[in-house]
Amino acid sequence: MKTDDYNDNNILIESLRNGDEKAYTYLIDSYHHKLCVYANSLAKNIYSAEDIVQNVFIKVWEQRERLKSDHSIKSFLYKSVYNEFIDLYRKNQSLFSLEKTYYDALNSVVLEDDSESFQRILKVVNKEIESLPPKCKEVFILSKKEGLTNIEIAEHLDVSIKTVEAQITKAFSILRSSLEEKVKSVLFMFFGKKKKLGLN
Secondary structure, eight states, X not given: OOGGGGGSHHHHHHHHHTTOHHHHHXXXXXXXXXXXXXXXHHHSOHHHHHHHHHHHHHHXXXXXXXXXXXXXXXXXXXXXXXXXXHHXXXXXXXXXXXXXXXXXXXHHHHHTTOHHHHHHHHHHHHHHHHTXXXXXXXXXXXXXXXXOOHHHXXXXXXXXXXXXXXXXXXXXXXXXXXXXXXXXXXXXXXXXXXXXXXOO
């Protein structure tokens, strides 16, 4: 089949449904940049935008048999990018909530100029990170300490982006449960000490 034939929406979708890799390459070449621009307008972060678009294309190929030839592939892609952004936003809201809890805790100690409590909290957090399941810890460290994107981690570990996302979510879930009371107890000791000294 000629590349020009893929300009026809119905032919392109039918080709994708039949597992035509040339059609898939055509789809990526035609829409990747446009979708990244659109995703970046939503996420305001080029790395997140690239992750979103990458996820959409992966899902298109994995779920190609569900594509409907009477639907516009262009509209489908843009809607998929939007839905992926919403999923990422919701997921990050829970991650941000967790991170904010501990950043606020650390910040309150820094503001009080108590390096001992600051180090204590850092020690507790790092200990719990080290206790994560091996694969979970590896992905979490690459993401949060090394600053790699989900795509970079997936390529580095030779796993899918979905696996990376699942491991990061799992890590935060474990840390949320294990750290909440421990960090609170450190802060309780800290603020309790300040009150006893009549500093509050």
